[in-house]
Amino acid sequence: MSSELTEPGTGPTGAAPTLSEVAKRAGVSSITVSRVVRMPDLVAPETRARVEQAMRDLGYIPNLVAGALASARTNSVGVLVPTIANSIFADTVQGLSDKLEPLGFSVILAQSRYDAAREDRMLAALLSRRPEAIIMVGSPATEDGSRLLRNARIPIVETWDLPANPIDAVAGFDNYKAGVAVAKHLVAQGRKQLAFIGGDDPRGTRRWFGFRDEASASGLAEPRRLILDRKDSGSVAAHARLPGVDAVFAANDAHAIGFMSGLRKAGLLRDGPASAQPVAVIGLGDLEMGQLISPTLSTISVHGDAIGRxxxxxTLERGGERRIDLGFELVLRDSG
Amino acid sequence: MSSELTEPGTGPTGAAPTLSEVAKRAGVSSITVSRVVRMPDLVAPETRARVEQAMRDLGYIPNLVAGALASARTNSVGVLVPTIANSIFADTVQGLSDKLEPLGFSVILAQSRYDAAREDRMLAALLSRRPEAIIMVGSPATEDGSRLLRNARIPIVETWDLPANPIDAVAGFDNYKAGVAVAKHLVAQGRKQLAFIGGDDPRGTRRWFGFRDEASASGLAEPRRLILDRKDSGSVAAHARLPGVDAVFAANDAHAIGFMSGLRKAGLLRDGPASAQPVAVIGLGDLEMGQLISPTLSTISVHGDAIGRxxxxxTLERGGERRIDLGFELVLRDSG
DNA sequence: TTCTTTCATGTTAGCGCTAACATTAGTCGA
DNA sequence: TCGACTAATGTTAGCGCTAACATGAAAGAA
Structure with a gap:
């Protein structure tokens, strides 16, 4: 034996080296190599050193695919989000990765693009990799998807909402109450003509219901609801379609900022405090950006990364409380 | 004692059903079931129907872990990004997922958090899952990481930059030239005191070099460089630390908008066109938000999703051009 | 008819690893 | 002194699936 690098059968020559090749080189059985990788304390120091040297010599990288099959543990978690680009769900993915990666779990990421059929497909695709848990934003859109998860016999965490009949565990907040809180605030501010802009996904709709119910309960006319396409920063033009409105709840901060941009063009934005705004605007999500624009954005603050963590x-603990309400916070700044 | 396994037609009783259980129920051999799953055309229609019924009855979900071991194909791609939250890399992940998921590939996501040691660990973790390719933002920070990838014998795609000696393939743009373009523009506008704000990651640094070199070549004093912590929207306070500066290039739009927010507080932001701005600001990334604020943000536009796609x-094609420059575009709006 | 081809299905032998159970020395208390 | 234990390592038998080859029946081709 000579140098550590590029030996026959080593380096970038042929196929990736296997456990038993390492074992042969170190003069031990393969199970010993396996132990060095997974439970080094069980191996005598000298043997361990020999095996570690052999692994280095060969550039051995354990094959977790084989390990997973043999041990029935994949050390992976499936994560399903509607979309990751430009969305607050990225915070949730970040939060859960930060917790999971140091423990040796890998994150398998899938996107549904707010499409029920694709969601079902991605769910099946995830399950076929036998993750040890699934974390998803919201709840399955179809009964099929729901059954798939129920039958999977692994922890399932639904997030960003508090479904009445969760499959297993929940980490989210009450979207209905968020809508109520915003309406309450706007009513207290003396606003009369409310409107809601946002998508028609389940969580947005729940916010709308809370918003509408509270407005009606306060004796106001039923608020208008403008359903925007995702990625429709056409929220810029939304104001034109909402004549007479003096307060708006946008289902997310991006829409809120887009709407404010439309208001600015219409000369309906002041640099002063909320009371000076002809049209109050409240967002949801508390993007950092909201504090940087002028007027600063009032919003429902939600901790996406805390939801992920x-x-x-x-996912890791099977016992204990399985329904965690992380709440939200109405953060009042200058926009409404 | 007797059969502890899933009763025919029963719900989720025991362990997940296997290929051979489906085969038994359909009265065929397991390879036939395997064919129904992977190459249905090779199976006679009646047999296929019988097998499909059996799969439905048992709620069979193929075990891709076992399949991957047997076929030496995992149908997965490892993706390494510095961070996913609140970043334009999410666009890239979205873009690559949209291309890969319909083809049956899963995305295994890992984050380095701009930490070289963590990057190496995540690279090893990814490789141990035997992905069929690795896509990463930037290049490995260490020689170890680089060697790991070189020895992996799978397609490696480095993105968001155009490294001189790529490991394999590249999809990005020239960060140096982006800095040059911004400096050129600011000089042409008659700006004299330039400054650069941003992080000190490799790509940001390359932008800085281009910016600095071009400014010097134009006879200006060497620009100031302010290195900000990530997530430091302290860019708001950056202006105080840059007295006398009349033009700023921010390494990303978020910093640019934060900086503008600081300018606003200092009364140095106008609603008029670039020529009216006491301090010009140019960002990079072209976040949608940049068009919604006032003044609208001038920026280097980069197509994060195109990079991903x-x-x-x-990743899929081994032949052909392996170095793709997706370029950038200087988009001039009102901020500078 | 007899040979060849095609189609549909089956048999066999692993993929690279680990659980579960040996096995072999060495240690130790009474 | 001896069984009882511990520490270190090994043996065996799969995990659930697929590649590669084998088989048998039906349908032409000659």
Whole structure:
């Protein structure tokens, strides 16, 4: 034996080296190599050193695919989000990764693009990789998807909402109450003509219901609801379609900022405090950006990363409380 | 004692059903079931129907872990990004997923958090899952990481930059030239005191070099460089640390908008066109938000999703051009 | 008819690893 | 002194699936 690099059968020559090749080189059985990788304390120091040297010599990288099949543990978690680009769900993915990766779990990421059929497909695709848990934003859109998850017999965490009949665990907040809180605030501010802009996904719709119900309960006319296409920063033009409105709840901050941009063009934005705004605007999400624009954006603050970290925890512990309400906070700044 | 396994037609009783259980129920051999799953055309229609019924009855979900071990194909791609939250890399992940998921590939996501040691660990973790390719933002920070990838013998795509000696394939743009373009523009506008704000990651640094070199070549004093912590929207306070500066290039739009927010507080922001701005600001990334604020943000536009889709393509095709420059575009609006 | 081809299905032998159970020395208390 | 234990390592038998080859029946081709 000579140098550490590029030996026959080593380096970038042929196929990746296997456990038993390392074992042969170190003069031990393969199970010993396996132990060095997974439970080094069980191996005598000298043997361990020999094996570690052999692994280095060969550039051995354990094959977790084989390990997973043999041990029935994949050390992976499936994550399903509607979309990751330009969305607050990225915070949730970040949060759960930060918790899971140091523990040796890998994140398998899939996107549904708010499409029920694709969601079902991605769910099946995820399950076929035998993850040890699934974390998803919201709940399955179809009964099929729901059954798939129920039958999977692994922890399932639904996030960003508090479904009445969760499959297993939940980490989210009450979207209905968020809508109520915004309406309450706007009513207290003396606003009369409310409107809601946002998508028609389940969570947005729940916000709308809370918003509408509270407005009606306060004796106001039923608010208008403008359903925007995702990625429709056409929220810029939304104002034109909402004549007479003096307060708007946008289902997310991006829409809120887009709407404010439309207001600015119409000369309906002041640099002063909320009371000076002809049209109050409240967002949801508390993007950092909201504090940087003028007027600063009032919003429902939600901790996307905390949702992710909590979901990760629920994934790891089977016992304990399985329904965690992380709440939200109405953060009042200058826009409304 | 007796059969502890899933009763025919029963719900989720025991362990997940296997290929051979489906085969038994359909009265065929397991390879036939395997064919129904993977190459249905090779199976006679009646047999296929019988097998499909059995799969439905048992709620069979193929085990891709076992399949991957047997076929030496995992149908997965490892993706390494510095961070996914609140970043334009999410666009890239979205782009590559959109291309890869319909083809049956899963995305295994890992984050380095701009930490070289963590990057190496995540690279090893990814490789141990035997992905069929790796797509990463930037290049490995260490020689170890680089060697790991070189020895992996799978397509490696480095993105968001155009490294001189790529490991394999590249999909990105020239960060140096982006800095040059911004400096050129500011000089042409008659700006004299330039400054650069941003992080000190490799790509940001390359932008800085281009910016600095071009400014010097134009006879200006060497620009100031302010290195900000990530997530430091302290860019708001950056202006105080840059007295006398009349033009700023921010390494990303978020910093640019934060900086503008600081300018606003200092009364140095006008609603008029670039020529009216006491301090010009140019960002990079072209976040949608940049068009919504006032003044609208001038920026270097980069197509993060196109980078992702291109990287996915490079992953699938081994032949052809392996170095794709997706370029950038200086988009001039009102901020500078 | 007899040979060849095609189609549909089956048999066999692993993929690279680990669980579960040996096995072999060495240690130790009474 | 001896069984009882511990520490270190090994043996065996798969995990659930697929590649590669084998088989048998039906349908032409000659």
């Amino acid at each position: 909590t979901a990760a925890t629920l | 291109t990287a996915a393509t490079l």
